[in-house]
Amino acid sequence: xxxxxxxxxxLQAGYLFPEIARRVREFCKKEPKAAERLIRxxxxxxxxxxxxxxxxxxxxxxxxxxxxxxxxGYGPEQGYxxxxxxxxxxxxxxxKIDIADDEIFVSDGxxxxxxxxxxxxxxxxxxxxxxxxxxxxxxxNVMAGHxxxxxKDGSYEGIVYLPCTAENNFVPEPPKEHVxxxxxxxxxxxxxxxxxxxxxxxxxxxxxxxxxxxxxDAAYEAYxxxxxxxxxxxxxxxxxxxxxxxxxxxKIGGFTGVRCGFTVMPKTLLARxxxxxxxxLHPLWHRRWSTKANSVxxxxxxxxxxxxxxxxxxxCRALIEHYMGNAKILRExxxxxxxxxxxxxxxxxxxxxxxxxxxxxxxxxxxLREINVVVTPGSGFGAQGExxxxxxxFNSRENAEEVARRLEKL
Numbered sequence: 001x002x003x004x005x006x007x008x009x010x011l012q013a014g015y016l017f018p019e020i021a022r023r024v025r026e027f028c029k030k031e032p033k034a035a036e037r038l039i040r041x042x043x044x045x046x047x048x049x050x051x052x053x054x055x056x057x058x059x060x061x062x063x064x065x066x067x068x069x070x071x072x073g074y075g076p077e078q079g080y081x082x083x084x085x086x087x088x089x090x091x092x093x094x095x096k097i098d099i100a101d102d103e104i105f106v107s108d109g110x111x112x113x114x115x116x117x118x119x120x121x122x123x124x125x126x127x128x129x130x131x132x133x134x135x136x137x138x139x140x141n142v143m144a145g146h147x148x149x150x151x152k153d154g155s156y157e158g159i160v161y162l163p164c165t166a167e168n169n170f171v172p173e174p175p176k177e178h179v180x181x182x183x184x185x186x187x188x189x190x191x192x193x194x195x196x197x198x199x200x201x202x203x204x205x206x207x208x209x210x211x212x213x214x215x216x217d218a219a220y221e222a223y224x225x226x227x228x229x230x231x232x233x234x235x236x237x238x239x240x241x242x243x244x245x246x247x248x249x250x251k252i253g254g255f256t257g258v259r260c261g262f263t264v265m266p267k268t269l270l271a272r273x274x275x276x277x278x279x280x281l282h283p284l285w286h287r288r289w290s291t292k293a294n295s296v297x298x299x300x301x302x303x304x305x306x307x308x309x310x311x312x313x314x315x316c317r318a319l320i321e322h323y324m325g326n327a328k329i330l331r332e333x334x335x336x337x338x339x340x341x342x343x344x345x346x347x348x349x350x351x352x353x354x355x356x357x358x359x360x361x362x363x364x365x366x367x368l369r370e371i372n373v374v375v376t377p378g379s380g381f382g383a384q385g386e387x388x389x390x391x392x393x394f395n396s397r398e399n400a401e402e403v404a405r406r407l408e409k410l
Contacts, residue, residue, distance in 0.1 A: 007145045012154050016135050016380035017043050020364075027368055034372045039399050039406075041330075041392045042374040044189065044349070046254045048322060048396075050303075051315035054253060057306035061299035072298040077289045079106025079262070083301045087262060090308045091247070097234045103266055103282070105289060106304075108259040108296055110219050110248040115140035117215060117244065117263070119292070120284040121271070125180040128160040130172055132190055132381030132388075134217070137183040153383045163384050164191060170342065170351070171195045174206035182207065184233075185217035187224060190381045190390040191351040192343015194229045200236045207242035213271065214243040219261075222252040222320055224346045240266045244281075251348070251394075252316050253307045260296050260304045323348045326400035327393035333404035334391075348393040351378070363389050371406035 020042050028035035064070035078084070084104040092099035107113050114136045127146055129137050138156065141147055148157025155161060160179050162172035170193035171186075184203065186195040195203075207214050216233040224231055233243045248261035255261075265285045270278040289295070296304075306312045327344040334341045334352055344350040352375075354363040360377035367373045367389075376392070378385030393400065 040374040053306040053312035054303040058303040061302035109261040110246040128179040131161040132385035187220040187347035192347035192349040219248040350391040
């Protein structure tokens with residue numbers, strides 16, 4: 001009989017969003033009439049159709065596959081050059097950030113890359129993770145055996161937790177102790193917070209002093225409206241020496257069901273062996289992809305490329321304006337009924353404080369039962385998330401306006 005990976009047995013219950021889905025299913029079975037008017041503002045899934053530029057590009061790509069002369073089989077494991085060069089030029093070099101084409105690695109989404117990156121990092125790394133946090137950062141480290149057992153509050157031994165609270169505007173300072181690997185996400189999921197250039201610079205200074213590596217999740221950078229806020233960790237001096245950046249087309253171009261994203265792996269990044277020798281991470285990441293994957297399908301990569309066309313960029317801006325318009329409606333609704341909230345200005349999430357005396361799951365149940373709206377309980381994002389819940393602005397305008405009306409009934 002084969003042995004299993006016992007690290008999976010340390011995981012707490014189910015992954016957050018399947019647990020939400022389970023509770024919603026049970027409610028719908030008991031209350032079929034309420035199920036008909038259910039509005040989901042929990043999971044950060046987009047609702048609006050794909051940009052027309054993407055659809056047309058993917059149609060052309062599929063047609064190419066239907067002819068021997070233009071057929072494409074296996075593509076480069078790291079992504080087609082036409083997409084990698086487009087990303088490097090538009091997202092980085094046009095913004096005066098020096099990123100080479102072959103430092104871009106195309107994948108099926110930044111969520112996947114959060115876990116894949118651990119393939120090339122050692123088990124002995126001391127890991128620091130913000131709290132509250134996107135659960136994938138924690139769970140993938142548990143699965144890889146980088147933590148001890150779970151504590152009663154759901155946290156894990158062996159992880160350094162960085163509290164993100166209202167007092168620090170949900171942007172933690174670097175720890176006093178040494179860590180080797182740091183997860184940062186800005187604009188932040190779930191709190192909607194953003195980090196200033198000065199705050200990012202302090203993290204880069206810490207990483208350089210401690211020879212630490214920053215995993216910087218910038219999946220929501222397109223939602224930044226404040227010109228003073230950085231879109232990339234590489235805008236900050238020293239970022240190339242200590243950071244990997246993860247990005248996604250899911251939220252900017254509606255690719256949650258299409259699946260495409262990318263990782264930026266600078267060739268200047270180094271990590272050490274057990275014997276203290278420093279080696280570049282880039283060739284290891286390249287080897288990982290060459291061995292374990294065949295990248296993303298040709299039609300999807302052509303669709304992603306189309307997001308950078310003039311037409312595609314205009315359509316992406318329209319999507320972002322739509323979702324941020326929803327966020328404004330939801331923020332104003334919370335304000336009207338006296339709920340204290342954060343975020344929703346440079347990110348599509350509103351982080352709301354629960355009324356006094358209610359836990360985050362109790363608030364989840366109350367909103368599900370009383371106004372038939374699904375939100376995400378803050379405790380699912382970590383111990384510091386208790387006392388909050390997240391409302392997602394990813395929805396139709398009609399639904400956002402209806403949620404705003406229902407909130408007044410709470």
